[in-house]
Amino acid sequence: MRVASNAALVVVDVQKGFDDPVWGRRDNPDAEGNIAALIDAWQASGRPVVLVRHDSVLPGSPLRAGAAGNAFKDVVEERRGKGSGPELLVTKSVNSAFYGEPDLDAWLRGAGVAQLVVVGIQTNMCNETTARMGGNLGYEVLFPLDAMHTFDLAGPFGWTQTAEELTRATAVTLHGGGFARVVTTRDVLEGLEGLAG
Template sequence: MEINENAALVVVDVQKGFESEFWGRRDNPEAERNIAALIDVWQETGRPVVFVRHDSKQAGSPLEPGTEGNRFKDFVEERRGKGSGPELFVTKSVNSAFYGEPDLDAWLKAAGVEQFVVVGIQTNMCNETTARMGGNLGYDVLFPIDAMHTFDLAGPFGWTRSAEELTRATAVSLHGGRFARVVSTEDVLKGAGAA
């Protein structure tokens, strides 16, 4: 797998509020380790990194601005500003990082970025929405499915799906629909030139 020299890493909503019992059972306990490994390689190779934070407008949300839950998890916060390449901080209140401030699409285009990698929380929500929009906007989107996680979810008609089922559904929809290439962290690290 080839990773462009200026491919961006888009780190979505890796916030303390997602550690709350509010969300229920999650999948992929390796997500944080894989996200950290990707940030480290991006920073070491001087590639652009985008840190996205969800500022919920819902009162009492675990991601409400001004609360501890709104803050990035420590392993992300400790890495911010440490890379040798460009860095962007985006805030949003909806699912897509492309509807945040400042304008992600404009920043990527100004930097000549044509490829980006999505990691973070949640697989089937903000990660998937950002990947779909990226695909629609013409980017080559890589989606390392083991560098993210989600939670069990209830839907209409009494239907429920486990986090693992939702992750698989997202992977099939994105990859099969050609919005993104669903890959592994190992694939991306190798393609990015990690030792």
């Protein structure tokens, strides 16, 4: 796998509000470490990094603007502005990073970016929606499944799915449906190294 020299790392909603117990049980405790490794690699290589923040419009949300939970987790905040390449902050109030401010698609196209790597929170929500839309817009999307996490969820008809089940469903849908290529953090890092020099 090759990672383009100008591939953008899109870091979705890695915010303190997702540590609130209201969300329930999560999967993948290694997510933040893998996100950190990818940000570090992107910043060291001068590739563009997009930090996406969810500014919830729901009054009680831990992610609402002005709440402590709206802030980025330390793993992201301590890395902001440290790279040698371009960095963009996108704020949104819906699932897709492409429906935020400023216009992510316009920024990426203006920079000639054709390949995205989507990481962050939550796997089956904003990450999946951003990846689907990226695929629809013609980007090559890489989706390192171990650099994200989600939570158990209740749905209709009394159905519930564990975080692991939701993660697997997202992976099958995105990869099998042709929206994105589901990979691992190691795959991506090795893809970066393959272009070194």
